[in-house]
Amino acid sequence: MKKLVILLMATTLFFSCSEEKGRRGIDFDKLKGQLQLTEDQVAKYDAIVTKSEEERKKQFEEMKASGKMNRKGFMKIMKTSFKKQEEELQAFLSEEQQVLVHEFMKRNMPGQSDYSDELKAEVIQTLALDSAQTVKYKAVNQAFTKAYRDAHDHYHGNGEAANMYWNQFNEDRKAALQKIFTEEQYAQYLELIKKESYRGQNERG
Amino acid sequence: MSVSHLWLGLLSSIVVFVVCLSGAMYSFKTQISELLNYDVVFNTEANHSNWVKPETIKINFLKEKKKVTRMVYPSDFSRNVMVFFHDLEEDFDGHYYVHPSTGDIVGSNAQSTGAFFDLMRSIHKNLLLGKIGNHLVGISILIFVVLLISGLVLWFPSNKKQWKKGFQIKWSAKLPRVIYDLHNTLGFYTFLLLLFISITGLYVSYAWVKSAVVVSLGGQPVLNASNADAMKSELSNVFASFLEESMDNQAEKEKQQVEVSLNQLLEDSNRRLPYKAITTIQLPTDDNPHYQITKVKQESIFSAVVPDHVKYGKDGQFKKLFLFSDQSIADQFMEVSLPLHTGEILGLSGIILYFLVTMIACSMPVTGILIWVRKL
Numbered sequence: 081m082k083k084l085v086i087l088l089m090a091t092t093l094f095f096s097c098s099e100e101k102g103r104r105g106i107d108f109d110k111l112k113g114q115l116q117l118t119e120d121q122v123a124k125y126d127a128i129v130t131k132s133e134e135e136r137k138k139q140f141e142e143m144k145a146s147g148k149m150n151r152k153g154f155m156k157i158m159k160t161s162f163k164k165q166e167e168e169l170q171a172f173l174s175e176e177q178q179v180l181v182h183e184f185m186k187r188n189m190p191g192q193s194d195y196s197d198e199l200k201a202e203v204i205q206t207l208a209l210d211s212a213q214t215v216k217y218k219a220v221n222q223a224f225t226k227a228y229r230d231a232h233d234h235y236h237g238n239g240e241a242a243n244m245y246w247n248q249f250n251e252d253r254k255a256a257l258q259k260i261f262t263e264e265q266y267a268q269y270l271e272l273i274k275k276e277s278y279r280g281q282n283e284r285g
Numbered sequence: 286m287s288v289s290h291l292w293l294g295l296l297s298s299i300v301v302f303v304v305c306l307s308g309a310m311y312s313f314k315t316q317i318s319e320l321l322n323y324d325v326v327f328n329t330e331a332n333h334s335n336w337v338k339p340e341t342i343k344i345n346f347l348k349e350k351k352k353v354t355r356m357v358y359p360s361d362f363s364r365n366v367m368v369f370f371h372d373l374e375e376d377f378d379g380h381y382y383v384h385p386s387t388g389d390i391v392g393s394n395a396q397s398t399g400a401f402f403d404l405m406r407s408i409h410k411n412l413l414l415g416k417i418g419n420h421l422v423g424i425s426i427l428i429f430v431v432l433l434i435s436g437l438v439l440w441f442p443s444n445k446k447q448w449k450k451g452f453q454i455k456w457s458a459k460l461p462r463v464i465y466d467l468h469n470t471l472g473f474y475t476f477l478l479l480l481f482i483s484i485t486g487l488y489v490s491y492a493w494v495k496s497a498v499v500v501s502l503g504g505q506p507v508l509n510a511s512n513a514d515a516m517k518s519e520l521s522n523v524f525a526s527f528l529e530e531s532m533d534n535q536a537e538k539e540k541q542q543v544e545v546s547l548n549q550l551l552e553d554s555n556r557r558l559p560y561k562a563i564t565t566i567q568l569p570t571d572d573n574p575h576y577q578i579t580k581v582k583q584e585s586i587f588s589a590v591v592p593d594h595v596k597y598g599k600d601g602q603f604k605k606l607f608l609f610s611d612q613s614i615a616d617q618f619m620e621v622s623l624p625l626h627t628g629e630i631l632g633l634s635g636i637i638l639y640f641l642v643t644m645i646a647c648s649m650p651v652t653g654i655l656i657w658v659r660k661l
Contacts, residue, residue, distance in 0.1 A: 216532070216535070219532045223528035223531040227520075227523055227527045230523070231520075233495070233619050235507065236495075238507070240509075244508045244510075245508055248508065248516075249520065252521050
């Protein structure tokens, strides 16, 4: 009898915690915790987050129903929606909070395992890369992304390993860029990338 | 031994049951989806002359403001050709099946089984419990591996007379004996395959298992603090090869777009890879400016998943031939690890075999508990 009770308890425990957290993409609860919102801001923040999540859910369901579900379309919905959500949030936040929101969303954008497109564009502009350098710079970044993603089978589900692969390939990227940039450009580059630290954690298994 | 077999079995029973059942259901994803969309996936007409040319398909789609991105030619006329496209007017990606001889559009998959099978996959991988679930499944399968081995030890008959009993189920006996035989004998017959399925599953779940398997096959271990220095140059070489490819891609992008005959590319690839196969023609995209033709051989035992590739430049010039057989054993294993786990490596017969074996694995916790309850 005692054994039967143990068995029943194990079954109950198993089914009692069978609920998955369904949210995809950016963790807005975590962001909320970092913003130190006023009472009035909390209400607005929650309303926008809820409304945006419902909109995204609706769009995904529509895409599924139309039979046109694909990763590219999925990412497009996510990115467009998050961008719109960011604009709505910025409208009632202080300047300091706006910077926090922008950086958080940029850092946690789904599928973004490398520096943001914004930073890459800034590098091209600030370093005044000529067309040949720009082509090479893009090729080096593409090589970085491919090498990191190709290693996915190795670091899958292992955050620490993912971090190490990202840093190793980033060192290789720096070495490759050093050959493309002038000394001055390379120094500027190193300064610019300080704006965004490691982003590899967004690469999902 | 029998006590630990019992308690470890009880501990992992529910998870093993759920994981096996969901895995068995998920293995038929492709077949069920194709059956539900039978009219568009399969070509039921008996008479066929020639294959529709890829160039014809491309032009026909372009007339409808659809830019073809990929075509999948089946190995025979029993199926329709699958064409993926980007709709230039409405800006979405979609697919159609076209008749293998006429090129007429037959339709697209109307019945989606995606939601159901996504649920099955999530249950199989993490019991819908996220990362905690991943670990629960991983630990339970590790226990299951121990159970398989201890079960084999327990199965070993103590004397010659007992040997016959271990190989067959005595259906004429009373129910408790039949249940015992189902657990004991079926467990013996499925031991090897279940061990293999479990280990390939653990390979997917645990980095250390993956690392151990890949290293044992002569591949690269997973990067960690202790081997970081030793692996630095190896990873730099990996990066260098990707850089070379990216530079080539960028140079290819700079080239002028010229009219390339897909018919000629297909003929060329068939000359280089002269065997019956499922053939995929990948057209250049913004990210990848190359044409690539992939053939999956249908003549070998590993019919489902062993691909060879031929790469062409934007101008249609031959660039490189990638043969599966040229890859290292470790890379080959990494490429086929999932089909090895699902049985797809052997085609439909493999999936059916895995299904039966997995259902037997599902019955193990049930018969095991029934044997135990009867002894209470």
